[in-house]
Amino acid sequence: MLSTFLSQIVNGLILGSLIGLIALGYTMVYGIIQLINFAHGEIFMVGAYGGLAMFTYLLPTFVQQQWYLALPLLLIAGAAISTGVAVLMERFAYRPLRGAPRLAPLITALGVSVALQELVRNFYPGATAALPFPKVFVAGTWEIPVPGGTVPLRWTGLLIIVLSLVLAAVLTTFVNNTRMGRAMRAVSQDPDTARLMGVDTDRVIVLTFALGAALAGVGGVMYGTDLGFINIDMGFQNGIFAFTAAVLGGIGNLKGAVVGGIVIGLVKALGGQYLPGGTAYDYVWIFVVLIAVLVFRPQGFFGESERVRA
């Protein structure tokens, strides 16, 4: 009984930290240009396919077999592809619309999201079905003994939790303590004043997209490594979850995104186990949480309530 509960907690933490990693991209972009970057989920998906392409077409066999060589290379490839796509997307889809009515960029983001999914589906070999992803990290599980049984923790799951938290910490440090991070915060508070103070806002916005995308790309590769397969739908669903997490934590708030992600992960795991309907309805519970949060506490856990949103 206890072991079931703790297993679900572990599952929730794994999924949750992954979602938190994606949510960081949402929250940064929203914080800086108030855009729900709908296509961010697809950036995560593209990262996974980038990692897979690296493994399949570029890595020699002896590197493929050594996880300490293969995994970092895959993560870098995923991050690089995601960043490239995100920068292009910002340049050609979003930048021309800066200053347009609010709904225009959101609809553009929908279009980009559909287009990216279809690009991968049509042009990545075999992507019309789910593709097997190499389990490059140490296989197997750590059976943690608890009273009345054991709690299995996959090594890949542990990797996801640790790496996500480390990356989130690095990002927070970057935003809080560097010159560029200060520029990002300035643009998010007031882009016009920031420009007057000599901040190159276009560069800051590109950097924001790039950072978020790099994290999503890393997330995509880890997701594939953990599950053993990837498909083109993975971006949409996890993207929605990540957006929910970003709102839950208070959009624009980095710590909030991670906490929100973990809450979402726990809701899904525990809801699927204990709420009526079982796993068939676990998605429904996440959306119920999303609606409830948006309606009753739109500023989230850590958001500033005075910020005007319309």
Add this chain to the structure above:
Amino acid sequence: MTTTTSPAGAKSNSPIPAPSGRLHRMAAPLAPHATAARVAGGVLTIIGTYLPWATFVLNEGRYPEQATLQFFTVPFGVTGFRLHLLIFGIAAIVLALVRVPGRGRILRGVGWGVVAVSILNGLYITVEGGGLGAITAAGGAVAFGAIVALLGGVLIVLGATAGGIERRPEWRWRLNPWAERGALVVAYLLLLFLVAAVLTAGGTGGAANPYSGAVFLSFLGALGGLLAALSASGLLNWVAALAERHRVFSVVVLLVVALALPLTAAGNEYWMTVAANIGVYAATAIGLNIVVGLAGLLDLGYVAFLGIGAFTAANLSGAAAAKFDVHLPFALVMVISAIVAGLFGAVVGSPTLRVRGDYLAIVTLAFGEIFVRTAQNNIFGLTGGSNAIPGIPQVELFGTRFSDRIVVGGIQLPAGVLYYVLIVLLVALVMLVFSHLKESRLGRAWIAIREDEDAARAMGIRTGPIKIMAFLCGATLAGFAGAFFAHKTGTVSYESFRFLESVTLLAAVILGGMGTVPGAVLGASLLFVLPEKLREFADYRLLLFGLALVFIMRFRPQGLVPDRHRRAELAHDPADEPPPGGTPATRTEVPA
């Protein structure tokens, strides 16, 4: 009797001041030879039209494999795109030599038509293995048809631009009211034949007819050129003004014309079914247009209301898999479906009291996803889950099933024609409801909320209930359409109501133009006819669709048929897009 405010002479017509843009810069050196360029373009177009025929048939060679695209089995027998090119070419020469008001602008439209047709055909011949623009090296014979025609088209466009693009002439002909009505009838009949021609262009696609997509696209290109030329001549605006003067009459004629579609070439079972499906989505899109276009509330889960209407109707239809063992008459089922959908609409709309803007969009998306998930899990046994609800009986009236063929006055009508009639009436009803709502106090309140919610509230509009009303009205219309959908298709499955369908509907509204009735219908028709016609691109359908959303937002956010109130704010080039007719007083006269 016939007066025009536009000066007739091309020379005296000053071009739009400060011509800018790449096209103008490219055309500038041609300015002294504008007429020559126009004539040369027309001649080249005609030569391009006949070149492949001349190359292959005059040399007594065998016509190459791409013959289906070339239409030259009979010497001089021109049909299809060659006919269009020929007409464009002749028109270009005639217009270059004869002074007609607005001829530069007309010529530009003609030129773009030639460019579109020749690029499309050239590309197809190239891709299908005929060599670059029908340069078929086989047997040493070479034909540059598409390339020559393309050159001709470019020359026409450049010549037209170089000679100066005049303002669109404005015709103020006022005829005897009955003559005007007669003109309207003629215009609408032409429209009917145009629609039938678009539907049947290229025939039905598939393995037996590999060029149907090419022929269809080429036809669309030619049609675009024709419409651009007509619009440039000011005649379209004149017809629009006529329709405005005889509003009721033109609505009635339009309805009759729509009902007459089964009598044209498009009157077969296949197109009746496609038209019925388009009708369902058009009605739903108009409902969505209330929420998005009028009230400015972005709804990303809207197709759920169509689904709720359809599932309600399915359960009350007497189908074997239905939850309730009743079989109510269709009219009653429709009303119940609409009411149920409307109630759900009010529920989904209630967060609007607290949530605004893109947060609201996400809330509606969440509702849409919840609907799909619960329907997939067959909640309360109402939706059939992955088995769907099959076997919904056909609508019957006086013992006639709506799916049957019928004979009226000795004319054999295609199967499904009754569904077509029903959906046309339904869409007409929905349009009527929409346009009345739009002009009503409620509609003006919605528009006020769309423009500035806080200001609207300050003006005394109770924004909360009125926003919920928008969702309620929109969902009701979708519920109507859903009941029809359930009976027409016979099977209702959650698969039909996924997120992508919501995005498609939204795209239909945006593509057509937010807040306008013809816009939503046009958008829905385009988004559902194009995939039907372009089967060979089926794999790329969604890709093109996603890119189209991006490009529309980038280049024409106001849609194809912009709303009159919005036109002023969103029109990109005020010199190019004068306000629609009816406001001549504010127009600046062009100095002679």
